[in-house]
Amino acid sequence: MITDILFNLVSYRIDEEPHIRVDQAKCASCANRACTFACPARCYEWNQGRGQLDFAHEACLECGTCLLVCEAGAVTWHYPRGGCGVRYRLT
Amino acid sequence: MKAPEPRARSAPFDAVVVGAGPAGASAALCMAQRGASVLLLERGATAGSKSMFGGMLPYCPAAERLVPGFWDEAPWERHVVRRSLSLIGEGTSTTMSFEADSFDSPPYAGVTVFRPLFDRWLAEQACKAGATLLTGVVARELLKDQADRVVGVVVDGPQGQIRAPVVIACDGVLSFLAEQAGLRRAFNTSQMALGVKALFHVGEREINRRFDLVRRQGTTWEFLGATEGVRGGGFLYTQLETVSAGLVLHLDSLQSRGLAPYEILERFLARPLVAGLLRGARLVEYSAHLLPEGGVQMVPRLSRAGLMIAGDAAALCYTNGLIQEGMNLAMTSGLLAGETALEALGTNDTGGDSLASYDDRLKESFVLRDMATYGRAPEMMRNERLYSVYPTLVGQILQRMYASDGNPRPSVRAIARQELKGQGSLPRLARDLWEGVRAI
Numbered sequence: 001m002i003t004d005i006l007f008n009l010v011s012y013r014i015d016e017e018p019h020i021r022v023d024q025a026k027c028a029s030c031a032n033r034a035c036t037f038a039c040p041a042r043c044y045e046w047n048q049g050r051g052q053l054d055f056a057h058e059a060c061l062e063c064g065t066c067l068l069v070c071e072a073g074a075v076t077w078h079y080p081r082g083g084c085g086v087r088y089r090l091t
Numbered sequence: 092m093k094a095p096e097p098r099a100r101s102a103p104f105d106a107v108v109v110g111a112g113p114a115g116a117s118a119a120l121c122m123a124q125r126g127a128s129v130l131l132l133e134r135g136a137t138a139g140s141k142s143m144f145g146g147m148l149p150y151c152p153a154a155e156r157l158v159p160g161f162w163d164e165a166p167w168e169r170h171v172v173r174r175s176l177s178l179i180g181e182g183t184s185t186t187m188s189f190e191a192d193s194f195d196s197p198p199y200a201g202v203t204v205f206r207p208l209f210d211r212w213l214a215e216q217a218c219k220a221g222a223t224l225l226t227g228v229v230a231r232e233l234l235k236d237q238a239d240r241v242v243g244v245v246v247d248g249p250q251g252q253i254r255a256p257v258v259i260a261c262d263g264v265l266s267f268l269a270e271q272a273g274l275r276r277a278f279n280t281s282q283m284a285l286g287v288k289a290l291f292h293v294g295e296r297e298i299n300r301r302f303d304l305v306r307r308q309g310t311t312w313e314f315l316g317a318t319e320g321v322r323g324g325g326f327l328y329t330q331l332e333t334v335s336a337g338l339v340l341h342l343d344s345l346q347s348r349g350l351a352p353y354e355i356l357e358r359f360l361a362r363p364l365v366a367g368l369l370r371g372a373r374l375v376e377y378s379a380h381l382l383p384e385g386g387v388q389m390v391p392r393l394s395r396a397g398l399m400i401a402g403d404a405a406a407l408c409y410t411n412g413l414i415q416e417g418m419n420l421a422m423t424s425g426l427l428a429g430e431t432a433l434e435a436l437g438t439n440d441t442g443g444d445s446l447a448s449y450d451d452r453l454k455e456s457f458v459l460r461d462m463a464t465y466g467r468a469p470e471m472m473r474n475e476r477l478y479s480v481y482p483t484l485v486g487q488i489l490q491r492m493y494a495s496d497g498n499p500r501p502s503v504r505a506i507a508r509q510e511l512k513g514q515g516s517l518p519r520l521a522r523d524l525w526e527g528v529r530a531i
Contacts, residue, residue: 002289002353002377009377013136037351038342040287040379061379062141064265068280068381069346078267082247083136083227088143088207088378 114402139210169309183486316482
């Protein structure tokens with residue numbers, strides 16, 4: 001899967017301060033959890049065992065899909081600090 | 092919102108432009124050329140480092156006005172001589188290709204560009220003209236005075252508050268500044284599409300061979316029916332040495348179908364038609380971005396006291412199913428915002444009434460005229476049948492026309508009638524066709 005090799009395909013300067021926050025209480029009661037399939041970087045995964053949403057802001061492509069598709073209003077999302085985040089290199 | 096000091100020292104810049112994409116760099120370039128002091132802010136480490144678009148820039152007079160000799164100077168990839176559209180059915184594909192001799196000589200109707208290279212170049216032109224580019228800086232908030240007038244921006248880092256009589260927000264499709272200003276309504280899935288793109292290194296000669304091109308000719312290729320029932324489409328664009336292959340998916344449709352964009356993309360890339368063109372090619376990048384797809388109805392008021400918005404931030408982007416425009420609208424709106432700002436600064440009046448002439452200029456220009464002409468297209472393109480039923484139907488009719496099985500053939504009309512029976516009523520088809528025609 002393309003998302004499995006994301007770090008080979010895209011450069012990042014990772015901000016240690018996450019630019020995404022989720023409200024786990026809202027995620028727990030969310031029926032659709034659209035973030036878990038709609039995020040093109042596959043940053044979100046529902047952890048059945050721990051009953052929580054695992055997410056990794058490091059791979060974020062900064063598109064904002066999660067913010068829009070979240071039906072529970074659980075996502076707080078802003079742009080990473082200046083100079084941080086995804087960096088399209090090749091091009 | 093931080094409260095500004097009641098009597099601010101006079102602003103160091105005439106204007107702050109947020110975002111060094113095509114809209115922002117055009118605004119900054121236009122103003123700097125005429126002697127204004129402009130600060131151009133970019134959140135990426137370089138201008139263009141957050142841009143993933145690998146698509147087509149249609150011919151655009153604003154480009155030539157900003158940079159005389161633009162088409163000779165700008166770092167574009169290939170000039171587009173062929174526009175193709177494929178309808179993907181179940182086990183069928185029907186392709187229409189359009190070529191015009193005139194597309195092969197300047198002024199080119201469209202060129203493919205790499206935004207990371209192009210944006211950096213355009214921002215450099217703004218700097219050469221005297222604008223100040225500050226990269227790695229995020230503008231988080233608008234600075235307002237007691238009269239609710241925009242008087243600058245608040246940025247991360249040591250700069251803190253940056254004051255200017257005019258702010259031009261070109262901060263992209265998710266323009267938090269336009270939202271804060273009350274110009275953009277809350278972002279919603281029914282007006283947005285998600286673009287995902289895989290970039291393949293194929294090589295210049297091999298691209299020419301596989302796509303039947305010579306010299307620096309290029310092609311654009313759209314695909315309908317390849318998105319597994321999600322409203323949207325696929326695309327291939329040829330750059331000089333690379334090919335962009337991707338999908339644009341309506342966000343609400345993706346959300347309700349419960350499909351993952353990268354999975355649909357991988358299956359799109361594996362389709363024989365696409366896989367053959369990319370055989371042996373090296374995947375070198377993957378990217379994603381949102382597009383404003385709400386059409387003219389999504390375009391908000393574009394100015395208020397001290398502030399104008401341009402490009403994707405103003406939702407200036409559209410498709411009518413055949414053409415997709417955005418970058419030319421961004422550059423044109425940036426230019427018009429810059430010109431409005433210059434006039435307003437000249438009369439020392441950057442109030443709401445003065446900057447409202449930007450809205451008027453855009454309405455008179457091709458930007459909002461075209462968007463109004465295709466104003467019905469977004470509704471038409473919400474018709475699910477466009478993305479599954481019709482591409483399949485076309486394929487079935489043509490398959491029965493072309494196939495021989497030793498039995499007497501029915502007439503084409505009879506085939507069409509029989510196939511239509513299975514796929515939907517004739518009145519509905521007629522209505523959809525009429526809506527399609529009306530939309531474009």
